[in-house]
Amino acid sequence: MTRHAAWKPFGTVRARLTLLYTGLFLVTSTILLIVVNLLLTSALESRVSSVVEDFPPFGELPAPRAPGAPGCPGCLVRPEVVDTMNALSGAVLRYQWTVSAIVIAVLTVVSVAAGWWLAGRMLSPLRHITATAHRLSLSNLHERIALAGPRDELTDLADTFDAMLERLERSVDSQRRFIANAAHELRTPLAVQRAAIQIGLDDPLPARLIPVREKLLTANRRTERLIDSLLLLAQAEHGPDSMEPVALDALIRQTVEETAADGAVMGVVITSDTRPVAVAGDPVLLGRLLTNLLQNAVRYNRPGGTVHVGLTEAGVLTVRNTGPDVPAERIAELFQPFRRLHSRTRSADGAGLGLSIVASIARAHHAALAARPNPGGGLELTVRFPVPSTGTEPGNRRAP
Structure with a gap:
């Protein structure tokens, strides 16, 4: 016991x-x-x-x-x-x-x-x-306890927490500025490198240099995607700066249309069944959450497989795909940065941050994220969004 x-x-x-x-x-x-x-x-x-x-x-x-x-x-x-x-x-x-x-x-x-x-x-x-x-999180560190009353042990405790929150807020703001500055400083030389590779190594080239140019361009694009993913992960951990009503069903339809081309290349069919639902959140972060979920479902699928996206009126988003078997005891590793099922990733098709970004965005929107393996292979990811009891009329909902 x-x-x-x-x-x-x-x-x-x-x-x-x-x-x-x-x-x-x-x-x-x-x-x-x-x-x-x-x-x-x-x-x-x-x-x-x-x-x-x-x-x-x-x-x-x-x-x-x-x-x-x-x-x-x-x-x-x-x-x-x-x-x-x-x-x-x-x-x-x-x-x-x-x-x-x-x-x-x-x-x-x-x-x-x-x-x-x-x-x-x-x-x-x-x-x-x-x-x-x-109630406090990275998105509202500016709040303070500000306990009123006579000076005693409890007011001393509240003042100590307020002082700690102030130091934490300064540290988080400093971290955000560092990430933004670092991302800007890294993106600029990468853009210069890509331009130099594309222009300086333009055709005609000796046959032996063509594979070198493609490798350099691939490495350059992968580094840019990694920087963008790290910046997005830091933003998701911080939380949205402002919350607004977002028509999640419209956002899902838009994301499905954008991802359908990638699915067609691999022979994966994407279907959806959504109900009108409005949630409070950041449309950019919610769009990235849906994009990462669908891209993950398409990428880790089998040729001729399927991806199904569902959304209920209770705000339950489900993304289910076919694919290889997923051990139930290893599912938790999928949501850790730079982790996959069996090893740390170093492949060129991804940085291993997709589902960790999804988990961070879900936490920032107070949504519950769960995953379970499908009996025939593949994975089912479920995100339960908190839906306001007094919903906004569909005609007044803002679609991103």
């Missing part, structure tokens, strides 16, 4: 604080009532004994007393009177213990309710800190 499962009945700090408050109250109140009742018992028994001793036994004459002296000269006490007084003392003590037990039971319920309320009041700033921390 895990630690979390062991603490499941009282797994929250609020519940444990309530138990602590209630336990301390029960211990102190029980000790107090027991001490009070024992003292009352001793005092009552002592008082009854002293009263009985002031009277002579039945049948004996009292000793003479001075006028005005305390006591009851001439009074005789019968045995049944003594029994009645003892019985009354016992009844009073039993009543006292019963009332004490009832009071403890009632106060226990009251202490549980009061402890739960008090613990909730004390932990409300902590819940605010936790909710803000859950």
Whole structure:
């Protein structure tokens, strides 16, 4: 049994604080009532004994007393009177213990309710800190907890988080600027190299230099695609700068038309079945997500295979293709950068970043990504987008 499962009945700090408050109250109140009742018992028994001793036994004459002296000269006490007084003392003590037990039971319920309320009041700033921390991502690092209230340990904790978020925001902004500058600086010499290769090594060329030119152009294009993919991956990890309604069904139809040519080259047929759905997101990033999914489904297929794209009204996107068998235990590797099923990729047809970019874009749009192998070979990828409860009218949805 895990630690979390062991603490499941009282797994929250609020519940444990309530138990602590209630336990301390029960211990102190029980000790107090027991001490009070024992003292009352001793005092009552002592008082009854002293009263009985002031009277002579039945049948004996009292000793003479001075006028005005305390006591009851001439009074005789019968045995049944003594029994009645003892019985009354016992009844009073039993009543006292019963009332004490009832009071403890009632106060226990009251202490549980009061402890739960008090613990909730004390932990409300902590819940605010936790909710803000859950809401924060790379796209909204500018937000702060900004906990108000008296200076105490919780406000110090919130201020520490705010200071950490400020440092993290500066670091992320610096990283974004570095990636943008590096991409620009790398793209420029690559464009110059491509132009030099295409122009400087133009026909006519000796036959032995033609393969060299093609290899140089292939390596140049692959490097450019790699830089573009890395820049897109960094942008996806950061998240969209702004969210807007996007007609996902229209975007799917556009992407299918653009990818159909690549599928026709390999003899792969692409079909689609979509329903009108609008999701909040970045149309450029969502378009790249669909492009990568379809290109992956076409590239890792078999000649004459099929690719099916489906979209339900609940915002569930499914891309299913035929192809080679995919081990279920190796599916997680497909979403890691520069990873394929069996080794790190160094091929010229891709950089191994397609599905990792898909995973990053899905996370940035709060969508759930899942994959499973098809029984006859190939893969089925599912992306569940959060769909607003009050959807935008189809005529007002913006198609990218």
